[in-house]
Amino acid sequence: MSIDADDKILQDFLVEAGEIVENLGGQLVELESRPGDYDLLNAVFRGFHTIKGGAGFLNLNPLVELCHRSEDVFNVLRQGKRMVDPSLMDVVLQAVDVVNAMFQVLRGGGELAPVDTQLLARLEQLTQPVECVPQPSTAPAQVQSPADTYDLTDQEFEDLLRALPASAPVPQAGVAESSQSDEITDAEFEALLDALQSAPLEKKQPACVPAVKSVSGEIVDEPPSAAPAPTAPVIAENTVRVDTRRLDDIMNMVGELVLVRNRLVTLKAAVDDEQMAVVVANIDVVTSNLQIAVMKTRMQPIKKVFGRFPRVVRDLARSLGKEVVLELQGEETDLDKNLVEALADPLVHLVRNAVDHGIETPEGRLVAGKPGAGRVLLAAAQEGDHIRLVIADDGAGMDPEILRRKAVEKGILDSDAAARLKREDCYGLIFLPGFSTKNDISDVSGRGVGMDVVKTCITRLNGTIDIESEPGKGTHMIIRVPLTLAIMPTLMVTVGAQVFALPLTCVAEILDLDLKKLNSIDGQRVVMVRDHPLPLIYLRHWLSSDGANQPWPESGHVVIVTAGAQRIGFIVDSLIGQEEVVIKPLGALLQGTSGLAGATITGNGRMALILDVPGLMHTYGRRERHSEVA
Numbered sequence: 001m002s003i004d005a006d007d008k009i010l011q012d013f014l015v016e017a018g019e020i021v022e023n024l025g026g027q028l029v030e031l032e033s034r035p036g037d038y039d040l041l042n043a044v045f046r047g048f049h050t051i052k053g054g055a056g057f058l059n060l061n062p063l064v065e066l067c068h069r070s071e072d073v074f075n076v077l078r079q080g081k082r083m084v085d086p087s088l089m090d091v092v093l094q095a096v097d098v099v100n101a102m103f104q105v106l107r108g109g110g111e112l113a114p115v116d117t118q119l120l121a122r123l124e125q126l127t128q129p130v131e132c133v134p135q136p137s138t139a140p141a142q143v144q145s146p147a148d149t150y151d152l153t154d155q156e157f158e159d160l161l162r163a164l165p166a167s168a169p170v171p172q173a174g175v176a177e178s179s180q181s182d183e184i185t186d187a188e189f190e191a192l193l194d195a196l197q198s199a200p201l202e203k204k205q206p207a208c209v210p211a212v213k214s215v216s217g218e219i220v221d222e223p224p225s226a227a228p229a230p231t232a233p234v235i236a237e238n239t240v241r242v243d244t245r246r247l248d249d250i251m252n253m254v255g256e257l258v259l260v261r262n263r264l265v266t267l268k269a270a271v272d273d274e275q276m277a278v279v280v281a282n283i284d285v286v287t288s289n290l291q292i293a294v295m296k297t298r299m300q301p302i303k304k305v306f307g308r309f310p311r312v313v314r315d316l317a318r319s320l321g322k323e324v325v326l327e328l329q330g331e332e333t334d335l336d337k338n339l340v341e342a343l344a345d346p347l348v349h350l351v352r353n354a355v356d357h358g359i360e361t362p363e364g365r366l367v368a369g370k371p372g373a374g375r376v377l378l379a380a381a382q383e384g385d386h387i388r389l390v391i392a393d394d395g396a397g398m399d400p401e402i403l404r405r406k407a408v409e410k411g412i413l414d415s416d417a418a419a420r421l422k423r424e425d426c427y428g429l430i431f432l433p434g435f436s437t438k439n440d441i442s443d444v445s446g447r448g449v450g451m452d453v454v455k456t457c458i459t460r461l462n463g464t465i466d467i468e469s470e471p472g473k474g475t476h477m478i479i480r481v482p483l484t485l486a487i488m489p490t491l492m493v494t495v496g497a498q499v500f501a502l503p504l505t506c507v508a509e510i511l512d513l514d515l516k517k518l519n520s521i522d523g524q525r526v527v528m529v530r531d532h533p534l535p536l537i538y539l540r541h542w543l544s545s546d547g548a549n550q551p552w553p554e555s556g557h558v559v560i561v562t563a564g565a566q567r568i569g570f571i572v573d574s575l576i577g578q579e580e581v582v583i584k585p586l587g588a589l590l591q592g593t594s595g596l597a598g599a600t601i602t603g604n605g606r607m608a609l610i611l612d613v614p615g616l617m618h619t620y621g622r623r624e625r626h627s628e629v630a
Helices: 008-033 038-057 061-078 086-107 117-126 154-163 186-198 244-270 274-297 309-320 337-358 362-367 400-409 415-419 423-431 451-460 539-543 613-629
Strands: 149-153 181-185 219-221 299-301 324-329 334-336 374-383 386-393 464-470 474-482 487-495 498-503 507-514 519-521 524-529 532-538 555-563 566-572 574-582 596-601 607-611
Touching: 008 038, 008 086, 008 309, 038 061, 061 086, 061 117, 086 117, 086 309, 244 274, 244 574, 244 596, 274 299, 299 337, 309 324, 309 337, 334 337, 337 374, 337 386, 337 451, 337 474, 400 415, 400 423, 423 451, 423 464, 451 464, 487 539, 487 555, 487 566, 487 607, 498 539, 498 574, 507 524, 507 566, 532 539, 532 555, 539 566, 555 574, 555 613, 574 596
Parallel strands: 324 374, 498 607, 532 566
Antiparallel strands: 149 181, 299 334, 374 386, 386 474, 464 474, 487 498, 487 574, 507 555, 519 524, 524 532, 555 566, 596 607
8 A cells, every 4th residue: 555655644643653652662661660560551552552543544554463462462461461571571662663663664655564473473472471470569450361351240340331431432241130250352341441541531439439447447538429520621722733844934034033133232322312222122122032932932842852762771781781770850851843853863872872881780880889780860951041961870980091091092192192181181082083992892882983973963053062070980971052053142253354253152251361471382372371271272363364474462352262171262353242143054155164153144234254163173273283383
């Protein structure tokens, strides 16, 4: 059967079922640690059941078959005929991966292939009861019965019927008056379950519940007599699904409005008119509120990214023979949708790195006086106009001396340069291409690729990444990224006759320094700031057409910027001030120019180039040092 990828019903199904599968990954890993949680068992069962129902409506038979077999496994678990164990979870998680793969095929308009028969056979095997397994304490009592029927007493069956709302369809199963037990088929029992699940959640008391008595025999509480269930109020739908491209267009228009607002604010300062000042102030407030409102429509909880990590940690720890507990904090923290998607891969690599490099084996941790199970923390929180992400572990930590030695062994640094590195600079070495502390190459690590890609990705997001570590106690990776990529707070400066914008996320502080006494280390000009050498760069040498012939100034404004763990001072000719700018792509002639992140229009109507600080340093840094040495 051919699939129309543009079919609205199919797209709605993929969106809703995709959300269910995203939740299933975390629920399954949680269930492995809490196998007796009957509510969690029910939630997973309902997830597969819901996907199966939608797939059946669309005649997606392979998906129906796979979900049905998975649903059968959890039906057996709910009956207490098996218990959750790692081997069972391996098979079910494999089934979830196949469901995800099927969704990808459907999104591309492809046709679903038959499910692997071996996977179906393994799922079928898991539906076989295991002897002498205690059922979860919170599960309702079940009587062992043949596979095709459920044994219920008359009273149990009547209680099931009583739990249904009046409008629910009830299977016609007669209750024999002369028998104390009546058998109903699978189909009839599933119909009951479906009706129960679709029923409004109402607290009902059973028809015959004895009063609860204290030890002395005094009646403490007695359930009230049953009353007619109130009709559920009709709740109007208060959400609407909007194409993200339309939100992007709105955000672009708001960006243009911000530019106009900045222009008006600049003009107001040049005109002494009280009425105009009031109007501009009102426009400023309305524009700011509109900007915030539009940004919120593009926001998504970072839980969409965090939801995949229980599975990532579980699978990796199992393959490495380690015990790792993942703790998630701040899952409801909101940030721009584009950032949510862009952060997924860097975070996956950092979490895998923490499990592989950071957490020791259970035996090694016990020898070091630690619990056998390691701990990995993934946390998010909003700090002003930024999001702070932390990836922390309580593992072996990083030793600066080992990092120095590895850098020399791999030819990245000579021994003298390595010896001069400060502690925090040593941690920054792990972001260099080709650097790895692993001696053995495995499927997980050891090739020296990954961390440099992580830093590059974070830098492209106008973010920063810092490392704090202590040997034997663990490592903290701290990432800071802006809430949105469309509008950026910057520091406006002039270099020669040109205006440039420095992203405020990179600016640490601004100083006025006496530049008459400069030192040179390895061809790099430095000045002492609070007893520490600060490398200096005269931006006019790099960014101005006549910069090569300009002498170093004797005094000036020094903007201290950070790039990873490195701090550098940019000497600029003058400071304009802070300004929110809308990032515009560079034209064809400048597209891809290293050191430039984009362009914008300033409040006075001039064009300004937005600097990419790490890219600028990477491109021009070596040229500057080679020039000084020559």
